[in-house]
Amino acid sequence: MKNIKPKFKIIRGGKTNPKISQTFYSAIATRTRLMGVIALKVHWITTENKNFVQWFLLDAEEHGIYDYASILTFNENELDLYTDRFMGSLGGGKVSISEEDVIYLIKNYGRLNLKFNQPLPPPSFEYDFIIKRKNQLDIQGQEALTAKIYEKIESPIQLVNFFLMKVVANDLPGSRYLYCGEDLNIKLVDKASILLKNTVKLVEEHCDRALYTAKSIIDSDSGYINVVTLVETKKAEDEFRVKSVKVVDKFQVPYELIYKEIKKQEHILVYRIGSCEALERELLIIKPKLLKYEFINGLMFVEYRKNNDHVKNEEYYLGADLLAIYFISDFDEFIICYYDENDMNELQNLLNYIKSKGMLSKPKEIVVEGSVIYQYAQNLEEDFMTFINNIVVTNEIDTDV
Incomplete structure (x- = not known):
């Protein structure tokens, strides 16, 4: 599986203005520093009593501020959903941090962008006021922040x-x-x-x-x-x-x-569906935290595990934090890929829910060595079964999953 950090798109609730005054309300960060990336949510209240919320991805591995999104809205209900989608894929816990912590992190990761010649994600004017703030965090404060954002080593x-x-x-x-x-x-x-x-x-x-x-x-x-x-x-x-x-x-x-040495089996379920739009809607009802990507042949939704316990294993694999990939093709197919047979139990609730809506046909089950779903997603337009039959020799069986 490719080591691709996701880019996030947030639907804005209103245009932001760099001259708007805001008061710090709260901030949370993921405790994932050792995984290389921290997700940060900063919540401000404007003079008009609007919620101005910013999300950052901070990449310590030769990048800096990697991604950014924001929303300006009176409605607080939509914030939790966006936060889950932005931060949930990193697999770590979340901790509250102070305004001084936020300033320290944004300023320091912004310096990494300069060091590694990486552009700041747009629109940078929205968080330029943070970068221009003076750092007030002393050595003790920096040590306390480090203890918050680094994972606890248990073995x-x-x-x-x-x-x-x-x-x-x-x-x-x-x-x-x-x-x-x-x-x-x-x-x-x-x-x-x-x-x-x-x-x-x-x-x-x-x-x-x-x-x-x-x-x-x-x-x-x-x-x-x-x-x-x-x-x-x-x-x-x-x-x-x-x-x-x-x-x-x-x-x-x-x-x-x-x-x-590194290849793993990809278990694939392929269903015929009637409506791509209806399936996408139902999929996001039961799994609202999925990361969504657009490809030539359809829509990909990625689900990660809730923790990073794979790092505790004697054999660590890149991508072992991936639970499943769901792909809704433009050819009326619903494709589910998973990489550990034990994860079928995790997927059963989803399948039972969608089956109850009468949206799934009897599936085909395919097992391939290595992964083919990204290759298909970026391939010339064709249905998945035609694609798979053209590139690999598969072990295909009927199943009642």
């Missing part, structure tokens, strides 16, 4: 996965946060890269310390790399930190071998 396995994820992303503040040794001088890649898979195994442990070996598969600017490291962890004050790290081996790997 050495989770620590090793997060730490190597940050090292691979060239996220120095993130990796330093997880490190308690004397000098951190490990550098695995020149440019920020993606950790595709990480396999962590215990070598030995003694009291509050343990030694792990980690085999990492990295998608870098220079190709695919396999890296083996020894990571020593230490438990201190109910949290785990990396005490030392050493590179044991590092070598290039051809794509064919990488693909065999």
